[in-house]
Amino acid sequence: MTITSIPVPAQAPAAAPANIAELGLRESATFDRATIADIQRAAATGVYDIRGWGAKRKVPHFDDLLFLGASMSRYPLEGYREKCDTDVVLGDRYASRPLHLATPVTIAGMSFGALSANAKEALGRGASEVGTSTTTGDGGMTPEERGQSKHLVYQYLPSRYGMNPDDLRKADAIEIVLGQGAKPGGGGMLLGQKITERVAGMRTLPVGIDQRSASRHPDWTGPDDLEIKIGELREITDWKTPIYVKIGASRPYYDTALAVKSGADVVVLDGMQGGTAATQQVFIENVGIPTLAAIPQAVQALQELGMHRKVQLIVSGGIRTGADVAKAMALGADAVAIGTAALIALGDNDPRYAAEYSALGSAAGFYDDFQDGRDPAGITTQDPELSSRLDPVAAGRRLANYLRVLTMEAQTIARACGKSHLHNLEPEDLVALTIEASAMARVPLAGTSWIPGVRGSF
Amino acid sequence: MVTLTAPEATARALDGPTVVDLAGAPVRDLNQALHQAADGQSWTITNPGGKHSLAVGINSDVSVTIEGHAGYYAAGMHQKGTVKITGNAGVGLAENIMSGTVHVEGDASQSAAATGHGGLVVIDGNAGARCGISMKGVDIVVGGNIGHMSAFMAQAGRLVVCGDAGDALGDSIYEARIYVKGSVASLGADCIEKPLKAEHLAELADLLAAAGRTDNPADFKRYGSARNLYHFHVDNSTAY
Numbered sequence: 001m002t003i004t005s006i007p008v009p010a011q012a013p014a015a016a017p018a019n020i021a022e023l024g025l026r027e028s029a030t031f032d033r034a035t036i037a038d039i040q041r042a043a044a045t046g047v048y049d050i051r052g053w054g055a056k057r058k059v060p061h062f063d064d065l066l067f068l069g070a071s072m073s074r075y076p077l078e079g080y081r082e083k084c085d086t087d088v089v090l091g092d093r094y095a096s097r098p099l100h101l102a103t104p105v106t107i108a109g110m111s112f113g114a115l116s117a118n119a120k121e122a123l124g125r126g127a128s129e130v131g132t133s134t135t136t137g138d139g140g141m142t143p144e145e146r147g148q149s150k151h152l153v154y155q156y157l158p159s160r161y162g163m164n165p166d167d168l169r170k171a172d173a174i175e176i177v178l179g180q181g182a183k184p185g186g187g188g189m190l191l192g193q194k195i196t197e198r199v200a201g202m203r204t205l206p207v208g209i210d211q212r213s214a215s216r217h218p219d220w221t222g223p224d225d226l227e228i229k230i231g232e233l234r235e236i237t238d239w240k241t242p243i244y245v246k247i248g249a250s251r252p253y254y255d256t257a258l259a260v261k262s263g264a265d266v267v268v269l270d271g272m273q274g275g276t277a278a279t280q281q282v283f284i285e286n287v288g289i290p291t292l293a294a295i296p297q298a299v300q301a302l303q304e305l306g307m308h309r310k311v312q313l314i315v316s317g318g319i320r321t322g323a324d325v326a327k328a329m330a331l332g333a334d335a336v337a338i339g340t341a342a343l344i345a346l347g348d349n350d351p352r353y354a355a356e357y358s359a360l361g362s363a364a365g366f367y368d369d370f371q372d373g374r375d376p377a378g379i380t381t382q383d384p385e386l387s388s389r390l391d392p393v394a395a396g397r398r399l400a401n402y403l404r405v406l407t408m409e410a411q412t413i414a415r416a417c418g419k420s421h422l423h424n425l426e427p428e429d430l431v432a433l434t435i436e437a438s439a440m441a442r443v444p445l446a447g448t449s450w451i452p453g454v455r456g457s458f
Numbered sequence: 459m460v461t462l463t464a465p466e467a468t469a470r471a472l473d474g475p476t477v478v479d480l481a482g483a484p485v486r487d488l489n490q491a492l493h494q495a496a497d498g499q500s501w502t503i504t505n506p507g508g509k510h511s512l513a514v515g516i517n518s519d520v521s522v523t524i525e526g527h528a529g530y531y532a533a534g535m536h537q538k539g540t541v542k543i544t545g546n547a548g549v550g551l552a553e554n555i556m557s558g559t560v561h562v563e564g565d566a567s568q569s570a571a572a573t574g575h576g577g578l579v580v581i582d583g584n585a586g587a588r589c590g591i592s593m594k595g596v597d598i599v600v601g602g603n604i605g606h607m608s609a610f611m612a613q614a615g616r617l618v619v620c621g622d623a624g625d626a627l628g629d630s631i632y633e634a635r636i637y638v639k640g641s642v643a644s645l646g647a648d649c650i651e652k653p654l655k656a657e658h659l660a661e662l663a664d665l666l667a668a669a670g671r672t673d674n675p676a677d678f679k680r681y682g683s684a685r686n687l688y689h690f691h692v693d694n695s696t697a698y
Contacts, residue, residue, distance in 0.1 A: 047690065160573040160592060163554055165515055165535040192689060204575070204594040204613045206633060209688040214611060218591040219531070219550035219569040228510050232531040232550075235489045236515030 052370025064437030077415040091242020091265035102131030104335035111137025114277030116387035124148030126399025159213040161203035175244040181274030184248030188213030193373035223258040249294035256301040271317025278371035291317035293440040299332030322409020330425035345402035475500035599669035
């Protein structure tokens with residue numbers, strides 16, 4: 001963490017004595033070392049901690065689910081011979097030009113400003129290479145990004161920084177952002193270190209200020225207005241462009257139903273593990289619900305309205321592996337989005353920069369001070385020297401590799417479950433390892449037919 | 459659906475504007491036709507009936523007159539040419555306008571010219587709450603009063619109010635300039651009165667003239683950002 005205009009003495013991370021247990025020292029579960037450091041930091045600065053990344057606390061997640069592979073009563077597919085399709089169509093409810101992606105793993109919205117131009121270009125290159133989409137962020141569309149992205153989703157945010165009808169017409173889809181999983185109910189934030197002349201120009205802001213984005217849209221409130229707003233965007237784009245509605249997971253059952261009612265083509269649902277470039281830590285860790293808990297609620301809303309698979313559901317927040325992709329889709333998602341994992345694939349938190357992370361008071365694997373703009377990997381920065389460290393071509397190739405691995409891993413699981421398309425995965429393929437995950441995901445606890453909270457299960 | 463034809467294909471184009479009667483034609487056909495319109499054309503829309511999203515996304519130098527009341531987002535994302543509304547306009551009039559002119563002869567509801575990046579929005583009557591919210595370069599001239607939270611987070615452009623302003627004017631304002639002739643119920647966080655110098659009188663005179671008004675620039679007061687909240691600072695924690 002770092003707060004502008006408040007000098008914080010650089011401190012090396014306190015090394016724990018090697019012989020804690022031998023000395024009979026006992027760490028408090030309530031006041032652990034991280035908590036003590038937070039209190040000390042607050043007392044020293046008088047300002048809350050701002051950081052990047054999503055929730056770091058442990059919550060029930062996809063790790064708590066397992067697949068039931070095929071056996072006597074289900075036929076598996078041959079791993080290297082029989083087809084398992086992965087393509088997905090997004091936005092065919094109303095839009096005359098829906099997206100048709102080769103893989104259901106998309107790239108989540110991240111702004112130029114939060115990320116360097118090279119990082120945005122790399123995301124576009126990697127996504128385009130495997131036939132999936134990438135997404136703008138709270139800062140408008142850059143020519144580099146549009147040029148490198150075969151499928152580009154243009155975010156429509158409360159701030160409307162850089163929003164203009166020319167870019168709107170160039171977009172392959174429009175994503176109306178109501179919130180994000182890291183901070184449902186909060187607006188964007190970009191600290192002065194990253195408001196360079198180019199970023200400031202794109203956002204019509206003074207150079208170097210600490211930007212606070214609005215948390216509510218300026219010209220509509222509630223689902224009835226949203227329906228009219230979606231109508232306006234459709235009129236401007238002549239009903240060609242798919243319109244997504246992105247919600248941070250808090251009340252996904254109602255929010256999904258209302259997004260459908262408002263006329264969305266696609267609902268994007270972001271759980272609390274979803275990342276941010278800069279938000280108060282107290283917000284990231286304490287507002288919103290886990291991705292695992294959110295998906296079944298959204299799917300239930302879609303099913304009750306008869307709109308499951310008609311209005312597509314994109315799930316994000318903590319997707320790391322092909323297993324996570326398969327589990328999200330088995331629970332009813334049509335596609336997923338990755339943000340944090342995509343940045344790691346580009347080179348974020350790479351151990352090769354261990355010495356520099358250490359000099360910033362962090363460590364490879366822990367670095368989350370995206371708001372500071374001093375990212376040694378050249379991703380979450382606007383510093384020209386740091387940005388130049390990221391080769392957009394090589395980083396784009398790493399992302400494409402990673403996206404291919406996610407897709408192949410998901411196919412591996414789907415074939416084992418006897419599915420010829422990732423969309424054929426279903427909740428019946430899953431069991432839960434814990435009671436909490438069972439209740440949230442609404443699949444039985446492994447070895448039982450019990451789903452806590454579901455009537456009639458035993 | 460009724461298919462509208464471009465003016466050159468109609469007999470009426472020879473001696474006057476193309477008339478679209480929304481009592482019969484759907485809004486979709488109107489907007490599609492306007493998106494295909496050529497520079498210099500004139501269009502008149504009758505029986506608008508308060509319908510939403512009228513004349514949105516115009517991208518050619520056309521002159522459009524809406525005879526009556528418009529609903530939400532009239533002339534939304536306006537880019538070129540002129541749109542005149544002879545009645546009242548609903549929420550989000552000319553939202554995100556880029557250039558060109560939008561003129562309402564009656565009143566406008568809340569969030570008029572929200573997030574506008576350029577161009578001129580003239581409201582002869584009153585404007586509701588949040589007029590000019592998050593404005594990014596648009597010029598707005600209101601003949602009457604404006605509601606509360608107007609010019610909230612206003613980033614750039616000029617807002618001229620010939621009547622009174624409601625509560626919390628210019629809250630969290632950035633570099634936009636506000637001119638008010640009448641009273642201001644209260645100023646929002648970080649918004650202060652500023653001296654009215656010669657350059658301001660000159661730009662105000664230009665704006666009033668562009669809006670077809672005869673008010674005296676010297677009768678106005680100027681408001682803008684104190685720039686105290688541009689950086690997060692512990693001492694500002696009670697300002698918001």
